[in-house]
Structures are given as C-alpha cells and as structure tokens.
Amino acid sequence: MSEFALESMIVGDILARWPDSADAFNQHKMACPGCVMAPFMTLAEACDAYGLDLDEVADTLRQTIGPDMSSQQESMR
Amino acid sequence: MxxxxxxxxxxxxxxxxxxxxxxxxxxxxxxxxxxxxxxxxxxxxxxxxxxxxxxxxxxxxxxxxxxxxxxxxxxxxxxxxxxxxxxxxxxxxxxxxxxxxxxxxxxxxxxxxxxxxxxxxxxxxxxxxxxxxxxxxxxxxxxREVATQRVERRIAATLLRQVRHAGRRVEDGVEIPFTLTRGEIAELTATTLHTVSRTLAAWEQEGILSGKRASHLVITKPHRLVEIAEQE
The missing domain is CATH 2.60.120.10 (Jelly Rolls)
Structure with a gap:
C-alpha cells in the first residue's frame, strides 16, 4: 500500500471521512471521537498529547479503515 | 451583497x-x-x-x-x-x-x-x-457546571465552548479568534475576575495558554485543557 499521510491529517477529518476510525482511537484509549479539539489537531499532535507512538496508532487506523483506503485515496486526487 | x-x-x-x-x-x-x-x-x-x-x-x-x-x-x-x-x-x-x-x-x-x-x-x-x-x-x-463543578473546570469548559463555536487552528495551537476579556470569561463562568485572572495566569505558566496574540487567547495545549474540563 502506498504511503497515506494519515499522520498529518486533522483528527476531526479522519473521523468524518472514516467513521469506523473511532474504533481505532478507542483501542488506544484516545478520547478523540466527539472531542471539541478534534477538528484542530493532527494525528501526530494528538499522539504526542497522549504520549503514544504515532506509527502504532497510524497502523491501527490503517487496519480499521482498511479496504476503503485506496478508493478514498483515488478520489482525493 | x-x-x-x-x-x-x-x-x-x-x-x-x-x-x-x-x-x-x-x-x-x-x-x-x-x-x-x-x-x-x-x-x-x-x-x-x-x-x-x-x-x-x-x-x-x-x-x-x-x-x-x-x-x-x-x-x-x-x-x-x-x-x-x-x-x-x-x-x-x-x-x-x-x-x-x-x-x-x-x-x-x-x-x-x-x-x-x-x-x-x-x-x-x-x-x-x-x-x-x-x-x-x-x-x-x-x-449544571455552576451547581456542581470546581471553578477551574468551569473556566476550561467556558473556553472550550468558545472553541467549539469559533476555534481556529493557528501555528502554536488553537485560537479563540475574538477579544475575550478576563471579565467576560468571569461572567460566562459565573465567577470573579480575580479567580479567572489567577487561573489563566497559572495556565499560562504551565504553557496551556498563551495571551501573546494581542487579546486573542491561544490554547497551546488543547489536550490538557480538555483534561481539566473533564476532570472529576
């Protein structure tokens, strides 16, 4: 899979585009779904705030979003 | 128009x-x-x-x-x-x-x-x-906040409400893009000006807030402010 820049995406945008991603945040005990700050922070910043490993969280997200990813990527071009 | x-x-x-x-x-x-x-x-x-x-x-x-x-x-x-x-x-x-x-x-x-x-x-x-x-x-x-919560938590919740309505992402955090005086925060929180000043000064010290941008507040540690608003 080609690299998708989830890391620099805004958390609120990730949740809006892939509602299932809430599961991934929950798995890492991140309270991003529904948080007032979600529209203002990138995934990298959110991981930093929680002291979590960005790559691990991004991996979980990719697994959750999974099959949808490539088509979304195409439509974004 | x-x-x-x-x-x-x-x-x-x-x-x-x-x-x-x-x-x-x-x-x-x-x-x-x-x-x-x-x-x-x-x-x-x-x-x-x-x-x-x-x-x-x-x-x-x-x-x-x-x-x-x-x-x-x-x-x-x-x-x-x-x-x-x-x-x-x-x-x-x-x-x-x-x-x-x-x-x-x-x-x-x-x-x-x-x-x-x-x-x-x-x-x-x-x-x-x-x-x-x-x-x-x-x-x-x-x-409900006024009736049940400690004042720091209420002040944090007041700021978060402004973020929810009008927040803007800026280089060093999340900005409340209009002038919000300490007196106004006090009125919105139902507390005293003194309490707001003391609390905001402590938060600035901790790096949670920055008041540098003229009178616009910038929340430099958004996650921390949410934690304060949600603490028991």
Whole structure:
C-alpha cells in the first residue's frame, strides 16, 4: 500500500471521512471521537498529547479503515 | 451583497439546513442588510422585538442586564447565528442586548416577514426548534457546571465552548479568534475576575495558554485543557 499521510491529517477529518476510525482511537484509549479539539489537531499532535507512538496508532487506523483506503485515496486526487 | 452572496451567507447558517433553493431565494430577497460597527448595539434589551437578524460575518456578544443593574454575558454569537428571532416569533420584548465585538454585517427581516417566511417554509420551523433546543442544552450545561463543578473546570469548559463555536487552528495551537476579556470569561463562568485572572495566569505558566496574540487567547495545549474540563 502506498504511503497515506494519515499522520498529518486533522483528527476531526479522519473521523468524518472514516467513521469506523473511532474504533481505532478507542483501542488506544484516545478520547478523540466527539472531542471539541478534534477538528484542530493532527494525528501526530494528538499522539504526542497522549504520549503514544504515532506509527502504532497510524497502523491501527490503517487496519480499521482498511479496504476503503485506496478508493478514498483515488478520489482525493 | 447581491442575491448569490446573500444565499451563500444563508447556506452557512444552520437555520437554513436542508432548505431548498426556493426557500433560500425567498429569504434572500426579503432580507435587508445592515452593517454593524464594533461596540454598536443591534437593539436594546426590553425594546419591542421588531426585527430578526442573522449575522453574516463578525461577532456579537449577547448582554443581559439584571434588575439590580449588573451585566451578564449570555453568550457569544458568530457568522450564521440568529439574533432576536425567538423574541420576534413570541412577540415578546428582546430579552438581551447584542453588542458587536468586531465590525460585522447582518441580514434582517421585519417581524411580519419572518413569521411569513417560516409559515411558508416549514423546514425553517424545524430548524428554529433545533436551534433553540441546542441553546437551551448549552445553558443547562452551564447551569449544571455552576451547581456542581470546581471553578477551574468551569473556566476550561467556558473556553472550550468558545472553541467549539469559533476555534481556529493557528501555528502554536488553537485560537479563540475574538477579544475575550478576563471579565467576560468571569461572567460566562459565573465567577470573579480575580479567580479567572489567577487561573489563566497559572495556565499560562504551565504553557496551556498563551495571551501573546494581542487579546486573542491561544490554547497551546488543547489536550490538557480538555483534561481539566473533564476532570472529576
């Protein structure tokens, strides 16, 4: 899979585009779904705030979003 | 503003959610425009509610004067928010005074026209209920906070509410993009100016907030502020 820049995406945008991603945040005990700050922070910043490993969280997200990813990527071009 | 510009203003307001083209055109055609300068009042508390406003751009503070002469900030309003509509529809005097905190522009309708607009386009009635419902919910939330929560938590919640309505991502954090004095935060939180000053100073010390950008607050540790607002 080609690299998708989830890391620099805004958390609120990730949740809006892939509602299932809430599961991934929950798995890492991140309270991003529904948080007032979600529209203002990138995934990298959110991981930093929680002291979590960005790559691990991004991996979980990719697994959750999974099959949808490539088509979304195409439509974004 | 031409018709298209007005329509795009209306489209950004939740009062016009799910409104079709006919509704938008009708509302845009029947509206008048009125610019509002910083510190200007749109109308005064107690006056007969003759017009209903929609803020196209700018920011407005809603003040209410109590019977013993004290001023209370009810809430802040931003682009797309309705002002005076409930009073117009209830045929009651305006319950508060909207004061512009920055230069802005309003669209407005006379009471008759507004009532007619809602009667002819029921989607607007549904939206009006939704809007008053969400304002009520917010006031209930504040009442609950005042009754049950420690003051730091309430101040954090007050700031988060401003972020929810108007927050903007900036280089070093999340900005509340309008002037919000410590006195106003105190009124919105139902506490004293002294308490707000002390709390904000402590948060600045911790790097949670920054007041560098003139009078605009920047929340430099957004996650931490949410934690404070949610702590038991």
């Amino acid at each position: 031409n018709l298209d510009a007005r329509i795009s203003v209306l489209e950004r307001s939740s009062f016009f959610n799910d409104a079709n083209r006919d509704t938008l055109v009708h509302a845009a055609e029947t509206a008048s425009e009125c610019p509002v300068a910083k510190d200007e009042q749109l109308f005064r508390q107690g006056e007969e509610a003759s017009h209903s406003y929609l803020l196209a751009w700018g920011r407005v503070r809603l003040d209410q004067t109590t019977s013993d002469g004290r001023n209370v900030v009810i809430r802040y309003l931003g682009p797309g928010d309705l002002i005076g509509t409930v009073a117009v529809l209830r045929r009651k005097p305006y319950p508060a005074t909207p004061v512009a905190v920055e230069d802005g522009m309003t669209l407005f309708w006379g009471a008759e026209k507004k009532a007619q607009l809602i009667a002819e386009h029921p989607v607007l009635a549904t939206n009006a209920i939704e809007l008053t419902g969400s304002r009520l919910e917010e006031l209930q939330e504040r009442l």
